[in-house]
Amino acid sequence: MSADGTEVTQGDAIVVTGSRIRRPNLESTVPVTTVDGAEFFETGRTSVGDTLNELPALRSTFSQSNSTRFLGTAGLNLLDLRGLGTQRTLVLVNGRRHVGGDILSNSVSPDVNTIPTDLIERVDVVTGGNSAIYGSDAIAGVVNFVLKDDFEGLEGRAQAGISKYGDAGSYYTSILAGRNFADGRGNVAINLEYAKQLPFYASDRPAYSQSSGFITVDTDPAGTPNGSDGNPDAVFFQDIRNALYSNGGTFLSYDGGSFYAPYIFQPDGTLVKQTGTRVGRPSVGSFIGGNGDNFRDGKQFGFLPNLDRYSANLVGHFEVSPAFVPFVEAKYSRTDSVSNASGPYFTSAVGERWYTDNPYLTDQAAGIIRDYYGDYYDAAGNSGADGIPDADQNGFVIRRNVVELGNREERAKRETYRAVVGVRGDFNDDWNYEVSANYGEFKERTRIDGNVNLQRMLLAIDAVDQGEATTGVANGNVVCRAQVDPASGSPFDPTNAYSNQTYPGDVASCVPINLFGEGNITQAAKDYVLSNSLARGKITQFVLSGFMSGDTSQFLNLPGGPVGFAIGSEYRRETNYYVQDELTSSGITFYNAIPEFDPKAFEVTEAYGEIRLPILRDLPFFRELTLSAAGRLAKYRGIHKLVKAYNVGLDWSPIEDLRLRGNYSRAVRAPNLAELYTPFGQNYTPPPADPCSDRNLALGTANREANCRADGVPVGYDYIYTSSLPYLSGGNPNLEPETSDSYTFGGVFQPRFLPGFALTVDYYNITVNNVIAGLGAQTILNQCYDSSTIDNQYCDLFDRAGPGGGPNGEIQGQVIENSLRVGPLNYAKLKVRGIDFDLNYRRQIGNLGQLNLRGVYTRVLQNDNFLDPTSPNTPNQILYELGDPRDAFNISTSFKSGAFTLGYKLRYIGKMTPGAIENIKSVGGLPPRNADAFSIDYYPEVFYHDARIAIDPNSKFSFYFGVDNIADKKPPYGLSGAGGGSGIYNNTGRYFYTGVQIKM
Secondary structure (H helix, E strand, O other), X not given: OOOOOOOOOOOOEEEOOOOOOEEEOOOOOOOEXXXXXXXXXXXXXXXXXXXXXXXXXXXXXXXXXXXXXXXXXXXXXXXEEOOOOHHHEEEEEOOEEOOOOOOXXXXXXXXXXXXXXXXXXXXXXXXOOOHHHHXXXXXXXXXXXXXXXXXXXXXXXXXXXXXXXXXXXEEEEEEXXXXXXXXXXXXXXXXXXXXEEOOEXXXXXHHHHOOOEEEEOOOOOOOOHXXXXXXXXXXXXXXXXXXXXXXXXXXXXXXXXXXXXXXEEOOOOOEEEOOOEXXXXXXXXXXXXXXXXXXXXXXXXXXXXXXEEEEEEXXXXXXXXXXXXXXXXXXXXEEEEEEOOOOEOEOOOOOOOEOOOXXXXXXXXXXXXXXXXXXXXXXXXXXXOOOOOHHHHHOEOOEEEOHHHOEOEEEEEEEEEEEEEEEEEEEOOOEEEEEEEEEEEEEEEEEEEEEEEHHHHHHHHOEEEHHHHHOOOOOOOEEEHHHHOHHHOOOOOOOOHHHHHHHHHHHHOOOOOOOXXXXXXXXXXXXXXXXEEEEEEEEEEEEEEEEEEEEOOOOOEEOOEEOEXXXXXXXXXXXXXXXXXXXXXXXXXXXXXXXXXXXXXXXXXXXXXXXXXXXXXXXXXXXXXXXXXXXXXXXXOOOOOOEEEEEEEEEEEEEOOEEEEEEEEEEEEXXXXXXXXOOOEEEEEOOOOOOOOHHHHHHOOOOHHHHHHHOOOOOOOOOOOOOOEEEEEOOOOOOOOEEEEEEEEEEEEOOOOOOOEEEXXXXXXXXXEEEEEEOOHHHHHHHHHHOOOOOOOOHHHOOEOEOOEOOOOOOOOOEOOOOOEEOEEEEEEEEEEEEEEEEEEEEEEOOOEEEEEEEEEEEEEEEEEEOOOOOXXXXXXXXXXXXXXXXXXXXXXXXXXXXXXXXXXXXXXXXXXXXOHHHOOOEOOEOOOOOOOEOOOOEOOEEEEEEEEEEEEEOOEEEEEEXXXXXXXXXXXXXXXXXXXXXXXXXXXXXXXXXXXXXX
């Protein structure tokens, strides 16, 4: 094993990831962590990305369990090195770029599910900027998949796994065939793979079918030291039931006190008061136990998507002569994912209102509703009783999770085509070259099943008795009000051509729907309001590249040996395209309306060079002293100046057992097409905490309350968002490239007195400047009122309703829906620091067998975002927050004796906070801001244990069996493992798998 964990052959000259200059023994100036291809089959997971995400250097930003949290991303595995973002991790295959696999996020990150697992020789993970070597996007580093070359033979593999609960099944089959020909001068290999991952849902597991978590029960008075009055603000509860929504429909009444009194519609249409123990802060709170719902029954909450993966790959080359070796790589990959992450349709999202003359409403329910609304306004909304109950003439609201309509399932078909053709060769004894053309194409077709047509829904819920509406005498024929009173309805969006065009037909075909209690929706009503819509996306990438490398051994030798060099150039062109069908893009469905995205192409032309200067060699205290450097110039379309990237490194080996290394890199990342040109379209933020609500005034700066009043927010305003806030998001064509400065220092220790032992220790320090970032809606709201005055750029990004209210029913002071505009800017900074340890030990123990030990440990020293342009030096600490522990390590060991191999792996995840670390620790010189935010300061550290046994009766047959997560460890404190940060935890539980490999 090399110091970086890879097998080497003495005297071989190979290209090290992180350099294009061939070097013997895989000696790298930059830290490289290597995962051998065989390791992907030492686990029950069939996703390459999920296995790599267990490395401490990678963040589980997009694993299978948390890929379902965004629209259009289910089933994706995108790699995120150091947590700096998937768009800042450059993923390569055999040192070459790979087309992106995510059209709705950044469009540049490859989906590593498309990498052929059985064809992987090894994966090299390189820390630190490598833009000078590989070009844009290598801000955090590089993940390079090195595929098998010169494979000869026939191999078949089959593997299957299932959890202890009988769910989350997975299957994998592969055939790999290769052959040498022409006396070994040529080789061709073909790999065919199929993998299937079955979904599992919260309702399948006792531990997940019950909702548990922290609920805020206390608020600290303004001015409390460290934001703490000694009583925990949020306390952990089990069996939490929602007090605002239910599967049958919730009506919020009032029985006195500080809380609303929720009533739940029963299947017969009557209202029953919600039961359970009331907890939380007024006026809504939550219930513990009782007759409410937690939205985890049935298929409402999916943990893993259903995923089918098909892959066909071909690699080949033929040596016409050592100087002329044509080669080819070709692939076709298809993934089919089904995800219900969008959940079912829920009411009150677009201002739905019901009226008490609705024939589906029972007299009992109508009485409770009329009693709550009373008679305080006339039909025009003016104050003053007019003898008619307000609920009769102004309507009422119910909040319902409409489970009978099913989930909005996204059925995504993703296809990836990629072909690399080129020629390489060796000449002049010690020089080599490569010229290649690389074309990749990604196509996505997503069908959204169960998409609710909001225009039709608003027509359908407004039901009347035809006879009563036309003659005053009921006849029992229930119809939509707009069919008998055309003036009562209007298009969902009168300014939208599609809405206006389809409205008359929607009225004519309207079928009334009964949402008062579960089980009352007819099939005809369901067919009327539901539509299957479609979205299509495409990414293309073309790369033309060439380089030459070698050394000066024939004409120039320094004291340490010949000078190594590499020079090359590259042209790259990428395109993006995304379009929804007319129904969805019109904005009248319960799915994000995204405008057509068809920007001009991204283009860049680059030239680069690399040099290695062996200054000294085989001298006392200077077994080796080598200086290396690289530089790259890039001309991006639309950016008039040349963009520069460069690095310099030093290797020093004072004795044979020890090699020290250091490297500095300036890396760049050009803005991608999504960041530049995405048109503004509708988006939704999770329910924000309005900084101007009374309960939040004390949580900001001393300026917050005065600024809220200056912006017209009235005293006593305490609005609580219980559903998403619609806003507009888009791109910014004026963005500039990001830059980063990376430093790595470390060493490789391979003591001669302990053969087979290698230890690397490396310090990394990465600072990303001019970061392209979009301010979150919550950040914009907070910054507006926490600044010195409201005369700032943040307050300009949204509007609040005045004394007359807003156009969508907003009360005075409330943020007007879709007035908030969010787009990316160059303003932020990111900084990460830490130390990586990589230990390898291999030893033959007498005649008993061979022991292998591997340990990978990362201790993070800093992980900060600097996202406040008004205070650019104030850090937002990410370290210790959920998903980003300070300490994480993996220890794997195996012992092979004869036909048997026993393996064991230990994975450790350090403690993390349930909220912001700033709550409990001093950050940036500021005191803790909410020391009693939660009843615990940290989620506990977690250990996972995996075991495996393999039996190889002969060289052609291997059988293996393993158990992952032996202790059936679950995410702590009610976490699902399906969220952004909680994806770091295993939520599948104890998992059994078995497999067989046959070689012929």
